Amino acid sequence: MSTNAHTGSAERKQNRLADSKSPYLLQHAENPVDWYEWGQEAFDAAKRHNKPIFLSVGYSACHWCHVLAHESFEDEVTAKIMNEHYVNIKVDREERPDVDRLYMTFLQATTGGGGWPMSVWLTPELHPFFAGTYFPQGQFRQVLLKLAEVWNNDPARCAEVGKSVIEQLRNASNIAPSASIPSISAASISIYRRLEKRYDSRHGGFGGAPKFPQPSQTTHFLARYAALNMRDTTTKKDAEQARDMAVETMVKIYNGGIRDVVGGGFSRYSVDERWHVPHFEKMLYDEGQLLSSAIELSLLLPCDAPERTTLQLMAADIVTYVARDLRSPEGGFYSAEDADSLPSSDSTVKKEGAFYVWTAKQLDDLLGAEAEAFKYHFGVEAKGNCDPSHDIQGELKGQNVLYTAHTPEETAKKFGRSIEETGQLLKGSLAKLKEYRDKERPRPHLDDKILTCWNGLMISGLSKASEVLDESFELSEKALQLAEDSATFIRQRLYDESTGELRRSYREGPGPTGQADDYAFLIQGLLDLYEASGKEEYALWAIRLQEKQDELFWDSEGGGYFSSAPDPHILVRMKDPQDGAEPSAQSVAFWNLQRLSHFAEDRHGAYQEKARGVLETDAQILGQAPYALAAMVSGALLAEKGLKQFIVTKPSYSEAASFLKAVHSRFIPQRVLIHLDPEHPPRELAEVNATLRALIEDVDTNKDGDAKRASVRVCENFACGLPVEDLEEVEKMLDSA
Structure with missing residues (x-):
């Protein structure tokens, strides 16, 4: 309705x-x-x-x-x-x-x-x-x-x-491709300078109201720019500034009203400049991208940095929310929750944000003696805390959007409690509000169609989270299992094993044919899932999907990927390389090709030829407006620096656990993580990877030798170093990667 x-x-x-x-x-x-x-x-x-x-x-x-x-x-x-x-x-x-x-x-x-x-x-x-x-x-x-x-x-x-x-x-x-590709380094500096100029140093984010997170154009790019330039003394200052802008933006988002403090998850955007009054719809693609950015940026910070903890709490918040409220019983993730809902079960008119906002009196009635500290901490005002200029339809009059107005330390000091007592008070109060909200307020409409592309973004985020978040974050379900369940759902319901083709959506059956972003985002998710799980099947599926994407979407005349499948009723078949709320399929496909050329290194030349074709197709935009292609520029910058294969030999998980933890604890954006289990070697993947073939042959011929010991080796330009079996040496090697 x-x-x-x-x-x-x-x-x-x-x-x-x-x-x-x-x-x-x-x-x-x-x-x-x-x-x-x-x-x-x-x-x-x-x-x-x-x-x-x-x-x-x-x-x-x-x-x-x-x-x-x-x-x-x-x-x-x-x-x-x-x-x-x-x-x-x-x-x-x-x-x-x-x-x-x-x-x-x-x-x-x-x-x-x-x-x-x-x-x-x-x-x-x-x-x-x-x-x-x-x-x-x-x-x-x-x-x-x-x-x-x-x-x-x-x-x-x-x-x-x-x-x-x-x-x-x-x-x-139909812009003709150019064999002259602009300097990627210059393009990346141009994007960084533009973001630096637009950065809101007071509230975080880039530009004024309304404010969208836009990870693909901002935090995703800045994390990679920072990681690649941190060790160079001539660029370290800019790298630290890039990191800090991205981190501060994410922390402000987490502490703002754009976060559903009571139930988790993040709204689409804020209508004001300080991330306070949201447009309350929640979209799966936002949750997936914010999850990835939170994890990546946390790894650029020292272990004892409070912002690192905040970002990982942000990631855990998203995982908990999508597992509880956006996951279908079969494992796929639903698309969105609406901004509007009925204020109560006997209401007849929906209002924006009705499910999420509170009056001061409601909080007093529900929380009793705990209310004053709670209201202080979350910025509640007696007459409501929403500026009328940010409430065009007057639906938020007298209401409060909860946000972190004061730190736990400030709240503890204000009310004469310890920080631990204050934390327990706030946690208990939020639980009471959630129980009341779930029982008394009708939930917003759920868009329960399952989109392949957005599930791909969520699989990426969950895979990265599974490498970093530990038991202390009290996740209701393991992030890795959630990612695998989503991939399984897509394979069973939205993928044709006989043709290799994807469908775009599922609701009471499969929907329209898959588009380029369905292939690109899922391939990216599967590669991330392979790196997180070590299960060969995900890398193999990604390789096959890339073959099908090339077959269906590659422009053999002009280069690059069309965004849509052929359709006589679509009068112009477009490519659309520019990033928006999601990264462009063209940009993600470019990065997938770079990664696949190292996972399936025997096909390196073919993958690289197509990757170059993407850059040639978009050369004009790269030269004139690189900020519109931030995801592509960051991928091209990593490719110029050179991808590195990290091959972890793990005769058992326990023997290799410390090595994997060391790899996972660092954000190395040019990383290609390959798992080698000597007892069950990845023989199918080795069919397209000469390095793996050689290592497996070594395992087969030296049954009880060094080839079966836990180790890490780094390969650059398809030349591998010696296996390192000492954890301290592994960490030194990773720090210099």
Whole structure:
């Protein structure tokens, strides 16, 4: 259903969307709008009736999508205008990113901005001629009527405009590759300087409100820039600054209202500059990327640094949240939780943040004598702590978004308690609030479709967390098991073993065909999962998926990867290398190729040729606007420095545990970790890895010799050093890597 209750909706006849599997489309199944799904039926209807198409694109957790739906799509008068003059198509952007990408490019080119809900008017031939985002009800009706008038009076003009736009987009997407690749070092310095200039030294983050975490463009890049430049005296100062900007940003996010203090997990973004008032939707891709960044950055800090502990607490918070609230019984991870919910079980109107916010009186009633210390610590005010300028619809009036306003030390001192007593008080109070919230407040809508690409990002984060987090973080389930369960779900439900092809989504069955990001993000996740688990099957699957991605998405004429699979109804097949809320599939594929050229080193030349093709395709953007390709630049920078194979021989886990812990305790971004179990050697992986073949042959011919002892060896440029069997020497070797 839509965000707010609509009188009489129970009696309303359902439209075509009632048969959809998409949670977003199902929210519109009882609209009076005669919706179609994207497909041939809608296109034929538009041509048959000579009507333009109104295309509405959004996603189930999108707050302003819900507002538009309530104001206009649930309104009988507006729906009548839409049904009379248009063929109306509703698209879930998360299931059809190819549709979204094409028309979002048009929207951004014609208006200078973008976002969701996206509203686009098309000719029956699918050429766009007008676009916008959210329209208030009155304005939306005016636009509908005016464009219908323009179409009726001069359809040829609309058709000509639309055709011209598509030709321009097609030409813009066919930029010839360049054999001259700009300096990656210069590009990385340019990105660093830009982030340094935009850094908010008071609140963390980059730029002003609204503030998005955007790990792929900020903390992901800065962690790698810092790690690679820390040992060089000429760049150490910048490296430390890069690390500190990223760490401070993550700590501010953790301590801000963007974190769900009571239940864990992080909201999409904050509407203010200090990470306080969130846009309350929670997205799986944010959780996965923040988890990876928290783990990586924690390893750049000294073991006794308080920020290191905070970042690992942040990681544990995410793992606990997704395991409890976003995990399907079969192991896959759901996509999102909505921003809006009913304030109570007898409410009829949903409000943004209703599940998460508190009045001071509610806290007094629930916490009793503990309330004052709790309110002080979490910044609660009697009249609410949300600035009205950050509450456009007035839904947060008198409410408090909890955030860490004071440190445990400050709270302990204020109320004359020890730090330990204060910690127990706060922990107990949060448990009481969670129990009350779970029992008395309806949860926000859950988008329970399972996306391959976002599960790939979460598999990466969980794999990295499993290498670092120990028992002291009280995780409800082991991070590694969660990652393996997600991979198993995808293999069983979204992967065709006979063809090697992925499906994009699962909800009551598999959904549309996989896109480039499904392959790229899953390959990345599987390589991370192999490094964390040592299970050969994940590396082998990643290799096969890369073969299929190359087959389906590689542009044999222009180089680089198309973002979408071939589709006659997608008029321009785009590549879209720029990072956004997620890293671009192109950037992740580039880094996957670099890693695979060391896991499957026999194919090094072929992988490197494609990786270079990616850079050549994007050479123009790399030279003019490298910050738009931050994930690609960081990968290319690591490739220039040179990847290193760390081969750990582990006759048993106990014998190699200290070596693995030493490897895991350092952030070495150019690391390729290969596991060699002499009792069960990775023979299939060795078929594409000459170094492994040689080592396994040594094991086979020296049954009881040195080849079976626990050790670590480092290989660079496919030349390996001697195995090191002393832990102290291993740590020295790692520190110099």
